[in-house]
Amino acid sequence: MEFVNPEGLRLDGRRPMEMRQLRAEIGAVARADGSAVFEMGNTKVIAAVYGPREVQNKSQLSNDQALVRCEYTMANFSTGDRKRKPKGDRRSTEISLVIRQTMEACILTHLMPRSQIDIYVQVLQADGGTRSACINAATLALADAGIPMRDLVTSCSAGYLNSTPLLDLNYLEDSAGGPDVTVGFLPKLDKVTLLQMDAKLPVDIVENVMQLAIEGCKAIATYIREVLLENTKQLEYRRGL
Amino acid sequence: MVGLSLGEKHFIKGGIDQNIRSDGRKRDYYRPIFVKTGVIPQANGSARVRMGATEVIASVKAELGKPSALHPDKGKVAIFVDCSAVAEPTFEGRGAEELSAELSVALERCLLGGTSGAGAGIDLTSLIVAEGKICWDLYIDSLVISSDGNLLDALGASIKAALANTAIPKVNISAAASADEQPEVDISDEEFLQFDTSAVPVIITLTQVGRHYIVDATSEEEPHMSSAVSISVNRKGHVCGLTKRGGEGLDPSVVSDMISVAQHLSELLMSRLDSEISAAEAEIGDDEES
Numbered sequence: 001m002e003f004v005n006p007e008g009l010r011l012d013g014r015r016p017m018e019m020r021q022l023r024a025e026i027g028a029v030a031r032a033d034g035s036a037v038f039e040m041g042n043t044k045v046i047a048a049v050y051g052p053r054e055v056q057n058k059s060q061l062s063n064d065q066a067l068v069r070c071e072y073t074m075a076n077f078s079t080g081d082r083k084r085k086p087k088g089d090r091r092s093t094e095i096s097l098v099i100r101q102t103m104e105a106c107i108l109t110h111l112m113p114r115s116q117i118d119i120y121v122q123v124l125q126a127d128g129g130t131r132s133a134c135i136n137a138a139t140l141a142l143a144d145a146g147i148p149m150r151d152l153v154t155s156c157s158a159g160y161l162n163s164t165p166l167l168d169l170n171y172l173e174d175s176a177g178g179p180d181v182t183v184g185f186l187p188k189l190d191k192v193t194l195l196q197m198d199a200k201l202p203v204d205i206v207e208n209v210m211q212l213a214i215e216g217c218k219a220i221a222t223y224i225r226e227v228l229l230e231n232t233k234q235l236e237y238r239r240g241l
Numbered sequence: 242m243v244g245l246s247l248g249e250k251h252f253i254k255g256g257i258d259q260n261i262r263s264d265g266r267k268r269d270y271y272r273p274i275f276v277k278t279g280v281i282p283q284a285n286g287s288a289r290v291r292m293g294a295t296e297v298i299a300s301v302k303a304e305l306g307k308p309s310a311l312h313p314d315k316g317k318v319a320i321f322v323d324c325s326a327v328a329e330p331t332f333e334g335r336g337a338e339e340l341s342a343e344l345s346v347a348l349e350r351c352l353l354g355g356t357s358g359a360g361a362g363i364d365l366t367s368l369i370v371a372e373g374k375i376c377w378d379l380y381i382d383s384l385v386i387s388s389d390g391n392l393l394d395a396l397g398a399s400i401k402a403a404l405a406n407t408a409i410p411k412v413n414i415s416a417a418a419s420a421d422e423q424p425e426v427d428i429s430d431e432e433f434l435q436f437d438t439s440a441v442p443v444i445i446t447l448t449q450v451g452r453h454y455i456v457d458a459t460s461e462e463e464p465h466m467s468s469a470v471s472i473s474v475n476r477k478g479h480v481c482g483l484t485k486r487g488g489e490g491l492d493p494s495v496v497s498d499m500i501s502v503a504q505h506l507s508e509l510l511m512s513r514l515d516s517e518i519s520a521a522e523a524e525i526g527d528d529e530e531s
Binding site for chain 1: 325326
């Protein structure tokens with residue numbers, strides 16, 4: 001199947017190095033300490049952060065840092081065929097772990113000992129790249145909650161089909177059987193905090209594809225910064241400053 | 242949720258007694274309602290409803306299936322509610338299982354009628370394709386993304402809006418099929434039938450606090466209730482379903498009074514929802530044209 005046609009256009013009309021349209025909204029859930037909706041093309045996720053708050057399970061309490069917990073769930077209607085079990089399946093557990101480890105690495109947990117930060121991510125529409133969208137949404141939600149972080153964490157995926165590196169795979173491209181490289185990146189510190197890949201890829205191509213994903217992460221970071229700046233301006237305006 | 246102090250509880254109860262609730266509403270006022278339809282493109286119909294800070298998304302998916310042997314002329318509808326942890330940290334893991342089950346059953350009772358399918362708000366006979374062989378199975382999935390009280394009413398409104406947005410594809414059956422065989426079906430990609438929602442009821446929950454009933458309770462008002470009655474009323478003013486929750490007993494005259502209050506309020510809520518839904522559908526129409 002042709003994923004990149006001779007003119008260089010992908011199935012949805014994008015160029016190989018073009019990302020899908022990004023859209024973010026802060027403060028979607030009124031009751032949460034911080035929340036955000038993040039869309040990458042047709043993939044839409046909502047993240048809510050509750051914390052720092054008192055630790056619920058005293059056995060997990062840590063005297064020198066905050067406990068970070070994460071749960072990833074997909075809505076019944078998020079995929080083309082109905083999902084029967086929204087949570088508890090192995091893929092959700094793995095992604096919950098991945099998001100938790102990524103966010104934990106950048107939250108300044110030592111500033112909030114004996115407390116707990118809960119990150120809940122819900123996928124409303126899944127069209128490839130849900131992992132990345134969730135990490136981006138979680139970053140925005142944590143910023144909205146005012147939780148101190150070392151840097152923004154952004155994430156993007158890249159693949160390699162028809163001998164072309166492709167940025168930001170959608171569901172069709174992802175399920176084509178080619179490699180899928182997901183990168184989590186700290187833009188200011190210029191460090192990679194998450195790197196996952198499945199399927200085969202020649203060693204000399206890996207560097208290229210990973211670099212492409214990192215470029216995608218940098219672009220998302222620019223967008224997220226804009227959104228946060230706009231949000232702060234709105235808050236200042238409402239406070240009459 | 243942070244616990245309320247004694248002073249706060251007195252404030253809330255006193256306000257309800259004097260017909261001024263803590264957000265300024267009267268006892269029989271609903272919070273501002275916003276409806277947006279067509280939010281899930283891959284579903285047959287969907288809607289997002291916000292009542293104050295309570296927000297729910299409902300989606301309707303139609304799949305072809307076989308009607309049950311007891312009712313060969315009726316399609317099937319299943320309603321599932323999922324409370325997301327995003328709305329409330331206590332909904333994490335299996336914390337919301339009980340609440341989700343309670344809400345699913347209450348919605349099925351209000352909208353689907355009895356076990357025989359009689360008196361359903363959704364006309365199941367309109368879902369039949371080939372009697373006894375092929376019918377549409379509607380799966381209605383609701384997700385609670387923000388919880389600030391009165392979940393049942395918001396869910397009922399979102400399902401009504403999602404059904405109004407639902408378009409079921411036309412099915413062409415090949416005529417040359419014997420009585421025993423499964424006929425071949427051709428699902429049209431072009432032609433759709435808009436679902437008829439004129440008989441779908443709205444759900445009104447009346448919460449009794451002290452000697453008065455309030456409608457559309459927020460999450461800070463709900464803990465004070467002595468009992469709550471959820472009544473679903475359709476366009477004609479007929480009661481389609483009734484659920485009473487809460488430990489305290491109710492005098493039968495109070496129940497009849499609550500039913501008449503609900504019938505009166507349902508007219509207002511129904512017309513408000515209808516105008517919101519048609520505004521939302523018109524918005525989609527504008528977007529498609531532009």
